Amino acid sequence: MKTRRGTDFARIYHIMLESYGPQGWWPLLRRAGQPGFDEEGYHPGIEPELHTTDRFEIAVGAVLTQNTSWKNVRKALRNLNDYFRISGTGLSPEAVCEIGRESLAELIKPSGYYNQKAGKLMILGSFFAGLQGIPEREELLNLWGIGPETADSILLYAFDRPVFVIDAYTRRIISRIDGSDLDASDRVYHRLQETIQEALPGDPLIYREYHALLVEHAKSRCMKRAPICDDCPVRSMCNFVVQIL
DNA sequence: CGCCAGGTGGGAT
């Protein structure tokens, strides 16, 4: 429940960066295969200049990945990009508004919750179609289907705002490291976000990398069915390791 | 097989 003070978030970041290397988030499927981008759209080591279409693709991906694996989201994004490329418009807010909820649902089916998410994407498209400049966090939160994590992902990865994204992986890893029990409430979200933001410089590039590193650490090691604590880069700082010794 | 993934909103207590 309570984050133990004293957990060294800056040190964890540096250790994970050293151990796993730059992650190249947020993946941009539309630019996959271009110089600096791998086949899945990751761009480790380079910070691409974002175009308007990239920002929208990131926002769409942020909605589609709600409680859903990126593997499934990638299929849905591929469908969207392919469909709108062939139709000539490319994936744009206007195109998403005009295609119709049914067709949209069909395209994003692999990402799950496709009826709900089709509705969310139409609202998102309508918002982006009228958007000028950078959205306020409150504006995003007022959209049906956008909660704190989705809003912060959009702000951080699409608009370079220095906000740290708290996701399920982050909560669970931090819970293990500092021996706390962080739930999914808005209050804990805010508290953990503030704590981490105070521990690190307000640099969007660092916040992006850190979040991506935590996800990598979770997927490859900490949140596997049987956690791999052998040779864990943060083993010496982790309360969970101590418990199972 | 069963479990769960880069959450959110709505409704009941």
Place this chain on the structure above:
DNA sequence: ATCCCACATGGC
């Protein structure tokens, strides 16, 4: 304020 549930596909 806090729980409980619906939403849904595909990978492991």
